[in-house]
Amino acid sequence: MSFNEPILLEIAGGVYAVNEFGLATVFVVEGTQRALVIDTGMGYCDMRAIVEKITAKPYTVVLTHGHLDHAGGWDLFDEVWLHPADRERAECVTAAERIASGQRMRGLEGDPDTWDYGPENVREWKRLPKIRDLADGMEFDLGDRKIICVHTPGHSAGSCSFIDPARRLLFSGDACNVSLRVTDGGPETALKGLMRLKTLEGLFDRNFNGHMAYASGMTHISMPQTTLDDCIAAMRLILDGKAKPVTRTWSKYSGGWTASFIYGAVTVTWRVDGEEA
Amino acid sequence: MMAYPVLVEIDARIWLINDRSGVCAYALGGEERGLLIVPGEAKPEIAERLFDGRAYDILSPRRCPLRTGDTIDLGGRVIRVIRTPALTEGDCSFWDERGGTVFTGDACVPALRVQVPVSDALAGLSRLWRLCPGLLRIYPSSMPESDYRAYPPELLEDAVAALRAALSPDSGGCLTAPGTVRLRSVTLTFDATRLRAPWESPSPYPLGI
Numbered sequence: 001m002s003f004n005e006p007i008l009l010e011i012a013g014g015v016y017a018v019n020e021f022g023l024a025t026v027f028v029v030e031g032t033q034r035a036l037v038i039d040t041g042m043g044y045c046d047m048r049a050i051v052e053k054i055t056a057k058p059y060t061v062v063l064t065h066g067h068l069d070h071a072g073g074w075d076l077f078d079e080v081w082l083h084p085a086d087r088e089r090a091e092c093v094t095a096a097e098r099i100a101s102g103q104r105m106r107g108l109e110g111d112p113d114t115w116d117y118g119p120e121n122v123r124e125w126k127r128l129p130k131i132r133d134l135a136d137g138m139e140f141d142l143g144d145r146k147i148i149c150v151h152t153p154g155h156s157a158g159s160c161s162f163i164d165p166a167r168r169l170l171f172s173g174d175a176c177n178v179s180l181r182v183t184d185g186g187p188e189t190a191l192k193g194l195m196r197l198k199t200l201e202g203l204f205d206r207n208f209n210g211h212m213a214y215a216s217g218m219t220h221i222s223m224p225q226t227t228l229d230d231c232i233a234a235m236r237l238i239l240d241g242k243a244k245p246v247t248r249t250w251s252k253y254s255g256g257w258t259a260s261f262i263y264g265a266v267t268v269t270w271r272v273d274g275e276e277a
Numbered sequence: 278m279m280a281y282p283v284l285v286e287i288d289a290r291i292w293l294i295n296d297r298s299g300v301c302a303y304a305l306g307g308e309e310r311g312l313l314i315v316p317g318e319a320k321p322e323i324a325e326r327l328f329d330g331r332a333y334d335i336l337s338p339r340r341c342p343l344r345t346g347d348t349i350d351l352g353g354r355v356i357r358v359i360r361t362p363a364l365t366e367g368d369c370s371f372w373d374e375r376g377g378t379v380f381t382g383d384a385c386v387p388a389l390r391v392q393v394p395v396s397d398a399l400a401g402l403s404r405l406w407r408l409c410p411g412l413l414r415i416y417p418s419s420m421p422e423s424d425y426r427a428y429p430p431e432l433l434e435d436a437v438a439a440l441r442a443a444l445s446p447d448s449g450g451c452l453t454a455p456g457t458v459r460l461r462s463v464t465l466t467f468d469a470t471r472l473r474a475p476w477e478s479p480s481p482y483p484l485g486i
Contacts, residue, residue, distance in 0.1 A: 001297075003423060009285050010426040013377065013413050054426075168289075205289060221286040 002116035006045055008054065009212075009220055012167040016054050017212060019220065020044055021115040023105055024069040025212045027171055028054045029164055031142020035059040038162055038171050039210055040073035040080070042098050044121040048076035060140055061129075062149070064173025064210055065159040066090030072098050075125040083134040083151065085184075086158025095124045110216035134160050136196075152197060154182045154190025161193075163203050170197070170204040176231055177209045178223055182270040183254055190270075191235035197228055223265075230264035237263065238270065248272065284323070285425045288376050290354075292327055293416065293425055294320055301420050303380050304328070305373065307351020314338060314371055314380050316418045338382025338418060341369035345404065359408055361385070361401035362393040370405055377413030378427070379405065385436050386417040387428070391467040394474045398467075399440035406433055432462055439465040444472055 007019040011027075018026040020041040027038040028051055035055040040063065041047050051059065061077045063070055066086030071093060074080050082090060099119045106112050136151035145166040152161045152175035159175040174181065175190075176197060182190045206222040213220045224230075237243040243261045251258045251269075260269040283295040290306035294315075302315035304327045311333030313324050324333055334349060347358040349371075357372045361384035371380040383390070384401060391398045406412075414427035439460040442451040451458045456469040 005423050007283075008424045008426055009287075010414070011286055012288055013427075016426060206286075218283045220284060221292070 002113050004116040006050060007213075007220075008050070011206075011208065011220075011222075012169060015164065015167050015169060017208070017220065018047070018050055018054075019213050020047070020073075021102070021117045021121075022109075022213060022215045022217065023102055024072070025208070025210055026051070026073075027208065028059070029142065029147060029167075029169075030055050030057060031144050033057065033143025034141070036140050036142060036147050036162070037061045037077075039064055039070040039173070040077065042069045042102065043072035043075070043095075043123050043125075044098075044102065044117055045073070046076065047073040062134060062140070062160070062162065063090070064161065064171065064175070065156040066093075067156060067174070068093040068098050068101060070173065070210055074129050075123065075127055077129045079130040079132060081132045081134045081138075083158030083160050085153070086156050087131060089156065089158075091128065095122050098122050105215045108215035110218075112216065114216040114218070134158075136160075148200070148203070150193075150196055150200065152176065152193030153185055154187075154193050155180065155184070157184040157189075159184075159193070161197060163200060165203045168203065168205040170207040171210075172197070172207055172223075173210040176207060176223070176228055177211075178227060178266050180231055180234070180266055180268045181254070181258075182235075182268065187235045187238040187268075187270055191232065191239065194228065194232045194235065198232060201228060226265050230266040231268070234261070234263040234266055234268045237261075238268070243268075282320070282323070283425075287416070287425070287427070288378065291373070291376065291378070293420070294323055295420065295422070295425070296320070297422070299422070300418055301416070302418075303416060304333075305351060305354065305356060305371075306331070307354040309350075309352025310334070312336065312349055312351055312356055312371075314382075316382060336369075336371070338369050338371070338380065338384070340365050340367035342367070343369060345408075357408070359401075359405050361405050362397045363401070364390060364392050366393055366397070368401070372405075372409050374409075374411065377411050379409055379412060379415055381405070381415055381417045383418055385415055385428075385433050386419055387432065387462055387464065389436055389439065389463055389465045391440070391465065392471075394471045395440055395443045395467050396473040399437065399444065402433060402437050402440065406437060428462075435461040435463040436465070439463045443467055 009017040014030040016028040023042045061080040063082040066089040071090040138149040139146040148163040155174040162171040285293040294302040311328035343358040349356045363384040458465040
């Protein structure tokens with residue numbers, strides 16, 4: 001039997017997650033006065049209805065970055081906050097890309113029949129939300145606590161992470177991940193963002209990326225404890241030319257040659273333009 | 278059929294495991310050991326992975342041998358046992374005060390079935406209410422397949438009220454059929470011939486908290 005609707009979870013008191021067919025995770029952080037919605041999924045469901053089923057409070061929508069699996073459902077919301085460096089990328093996402101991505105992810109990590117979804121789930125955007133600019137250091141007041149925005153470029157130029165100090169949670173999107181793809185700016189840029197997170201690591205104990213239970217996996221858990229340190233160490237090894245062993249692959253997704261290597265809990269992939277196979 | 282169970286991290290070092298049979302197990306990790314609360318078949322493979330090789334106990338919320346007040350110290354997290362008879366006299370709930378979470382087995386669920394005397398079930402849930410100050414989240418053994426959000430404390434309030442209504446000669450219209458009470462978030466089914474234990478003297482007054 002397949003799941004034919006997103007799975008709703010609670011990862012801490014008043015902090016919820018929505019697993020959208022294994023394609024992406026949306027978080028709803030509920031405070032005493034307001035809620036914060038982190039990401040909007042890939043547009044395979046009515047995410048707004050799901051958010052409003054989870055919380056009756058007024059809410060603000062923020063995006064960790066502008067990729068299709070995080071901005072894909074933004075058309076249903078009136079307003080979203082996004083770092084300006086990712087705005088153009090998000091606005092250019094098409095329904096065809098989202099359909100192709102969903103097809104590619106089906107069956108990864110397990111049984112292809114885990115989820116029941118198809119191209120018919122994908123919505124053409126009839127409008128865009130009002131887009132407001134996210135910036136490093138911004139805080140979103142939920143009444144009983146403030147959620148902190150941290151600019152963590154690397155996976156994308158506008159990637160941002162969010163910290164809930166009360167529940168001691170980090171929502172890192174795809175910026176601090178066991179599968180870290182550095183597509184904008186290179187390892188040096190990514191290292192700066194990761195070091196910024198490192199200075200704030202006293203505020204969080206658990207790191208949730210933007211893809212809990214990726215694809216057909218049903219394991220909805222936080223990143224391993226060493227993820228941030230492993231990502232930092234991996235960037236340093238790459239920059240020092242000491243990363244090994246390295247595999248090189250032509251990536252249509254990344255638009256060129258990429259190199260990958262594994263360090264600790266993380267697999268890092270980064271662009272290596274100009275290099276031959 | 279899926280190859281894997283659904284695993285959900287519901288708090289720091291607490292996981293829900295749904296093997297898709299409709300019954301959920303819970304794994305609670307401490308600094309020194311773990312506790313697996315499993316109403317049915319034990320899941321040793323998953324526990325090994327979740328508990329990082331630490332020793333762990335396995336307890337069932339059904340026919341549990343422990344008593345109210347017994348504690349299980351996991352190291353940095355103490356779990357308290359509270360007897361909450363519902364399907365059996367041995368049903369127990371497990372209270373994690375640190376997280377404000379109680380794991381109630383079959384004793385506090387929206388579709389509440391009581392096979393013990395109703396007065397015993399009411400005494401158990403009243404006891405739970407009294408011994409869990411700061412209750413924030415309720416996790417029973419059965420959860421909807423696509424929704425693993427905790428139930429709020431209001432579920433316990435409604436369950437207590439429904440049990441009281443079952444015992445009350447004037448249930449205020451909640452008694453929809455013999456042995457059935459619908460009250461807000463709870464539908465209670467019970468044996469109308471087993472309102473009280475045989476040794477209890479009949480009383481026109483419902484038990485209070």
